[in-house]
Amino acid sequence: MGRTLAEKVWDDHVVRRADGEPDLLFIDLHLLHEVTSPQAFDGLRQAGRPVRRLDLTIATEDHNTPTLDIDKPIADPVSRAQLETLRKNCAEFGVRLHPLGDVEQGVVHVVGPQLGLTQPGTTVVCGDSHTSTHGAFGALAFGIGTSQVEHVLATQTLPLARPRTMAITVEGELPESVTAKDLILAIIARIGTGGGQGYILEYRGSAIDKLSMEARMTICNMSIEAGARAGMIAPDETTFAYLRGRDHAPEGKDWDAAVEYWKTLRTDDDAVFDAEVVIDGASLAPFVTWGTNPGQGAPLSANVPDPASYEDASERHAAEKALEYMGLTAGQPLREISVDTVFVGSCTNGRIEDLRNAASVLDGRKVADGVRMLVVPGSVRVALQAVEEGLDKVFTAAGAEWRHAGCSMCLGMNPDQLAPGERSASTSNRNFEGRQGKGGRTHLVSPQVAAATAVLGHLASPADLSDARTPAGV
């Protein structure tokens, strides 16, 4: 019988297989950041162990880093101490580090792919659940906890039970207004936040084939929000073209050998998935969340749902709690929800294509009075590219704030936070209670919806904008 993409990559990394034991899997790339690594390095130190493969390990700073005044000392002493701990650990153990101020610094899941380190058929881990992002290249990539970080540092392997596989097939043409973010939000609403649990998802079908690498990363990024450890997309010409010439992409004979191998990384026709979901791409529309988990979403044209309409008691209860926290009432049109803050950025939507999409909507328009809009590139490289294209000017001319690279308002670990009761439209991946700051309320949206929302001051898509643009433009 044939094998799925996930099974092929898995099998290629088995170091040891024995009855009654989890497989011991080799890890090709280990990404580190300041938050989940300190206790792992401590563990190594206590046991007197070195990092086994420095050449497969790389670190950057992202979660705690400020996005303003980055040349000044970090104001929060606890954040500063955590960054200093990473620097100390990397120096002591010899790990390559890209700290704040370095040209390769950025959100860890933006940095790996842009350096060309994330490649098809590799295993990628990081102490961060959104490691699933790297699956867009046909890599088997998943988030791990700090004990596992230590395990990989010490052994370059992980003992793991083989997950099941689920196909998510998206056929048909996505309408022009529909982005990768809308698609993945719709998928999560359909299968639920636990729907992918125990599975590696493989996104496939004609609508997926047409997506850019950036869009594929947006989709794989949020696999974890459906409960899946990993999401994958088979590598193809789009993938190869993205990788060719990048810093760490193979060259010469190695490139040819790599491409030959990468081309085998497709689910065999006779392979069987443990579960399958089919989505009609043509039926989708811009999608936003109304609740406090990423599965609580609906098309922008819909109304806030009535909790009473849920048959399942725990879902009903969850919806009630969510509306209470979000300060929404059942039946209210989603389009009428006003926001104070708009955030464009994160490892979900902080890549160059995302910034271009947001800028194309904002070009010649103004952010509404009373709305604060933050645009935060996912990495320094993305920022430089955006400046080269003049996108930063589009944002600032519209009244948005153009910031330095980092996780920023995706989570409340750095100075960019919502105040209690504030409401945001955010291109990040989690609308959990307090995620963007204590008491903050988050609506997850695409970059295009974020930009249109900033202009109108309430949840909106570009189609809602009347066309009074001030001609300026890029």
Place this chain on the structure above:
Amino acid sequence: MEAFTAHTGRAVPLRRSNVDTDQIIPAHWLKKVTRDGFEDGLFEAWRKDENFVLNRPERKGASVLVAGPDFGTGSSREHAVWALQNYGFKAVISSRFADIFRGNSLKNGLLTVVLDQKVVDSLWGLTEADPTAEVTVDLEKRQVLAEGITADFELDENARWRLLNGLDDISLTLQNEADIATYEAARPSHKPRTIVA
């Protein structure tokens, strides 16, 4: 890791589904660089409400958390497990756990027990009616016991063996050093490297 054989204690019934790791331990706590001292951050936002179940005087000293489905969703932060342990929890019962959280908890000796929602409902009923009711989680027998409740649970044999013996995964893996070296020697040269010699 401390070995886990069986534990008996009072319970905290947490009638919520989808308890994500941002609720278990909010992000600002993640700046700490140790594995201890997270107890005050556990469910920090909810604990502001004096009626939150964890704040009730009768739940003081309870050590078994009985939660709704999809416990531990969200981020990979192991701090969520440390916070539960620092607070004094030895076991968490739910009908479904997020994968990463479950993996993290088993690595730290916090037993996560999957039981049918019906049994979870009975445990909620029992421990809400009688806060002094004790719940036993027996890993040797793979059973949860409480007044009127006997429920078997599953846990794969390997994970159970490691927990029962409190074994350290890294030492176990390093016993297979030769296998790792053999694998490394055969890796193709086109695989990426972060440091190019």
